[in-house]
Amino acid sequence: MANEISTKIVINCSTGVREVLELTQAEIDEREAMRIESEKAQAAQDKAQKATAAKKLSGRNKLLALGLTEAEVTALVG
């Protein structure tokens, strides 16, 4: 990815001057750090959603095992 990133556009809102500049190494590192943080956050969200889905299915199955119909379970828990 780092090879793809080369330039940034900076426009000065006071003067209207527009520049196309090469990214500094610090900026490249910052982007990479943000990307890694994002991946971690996404992984945590995916894990939490899977856990919730598993609990929902487990609870649904237990209600069905008690004798409720599919329609009744759906009415209760969606």
Place this chain on the structure above:
Amino acid sequence: MQAIETVTVGSGGAASITFSSIPDTYTDLMIVVSSRSTVSGVNDALDLLPNGASGNNSLRYLRGDGSSVQSGSETTNLVSYTPGATTTSDTFGNASIYITNYTSTSSKSISTDGVGENNATSVRSAIIATLHSGTTAFTSLELSLRNGNFVEHSTATLYGILAGSDGSTTVT
């Protein structure tokens, strides 16, 4: 509401778009973005970095992608999602980003409403509310894609919004 500057990405694309030296004469700011990412995928995260820096953010999002709806929280600089290279060719997503009291030296709120574009069932749209707890006035705003570059013809316009002449926003 007054357009301050518009940037259109030229050939070769760009990793980021920065509005610098923003005048402190407005009450609020708004950025309207039309963008597409080079990332090999359906979605790329669009970040907003006040004064070029990440951090100091706490956000809540509500998003959907055609098959599911999700909500959650993050501490990133996420403001929207931009369609990537596997979405329908030449389609662009858009987002409006509203920034309140940008000259304030206390916390500021950022609210965004964004949508991707894809002639298929999968692409994200999202609304995001962010509390930026930094105490520095915003003098520059950087839009950056997290995994790819802005493709040519992506655009971003920065608007300034003034309070009403009596010192408060007037609604008629």
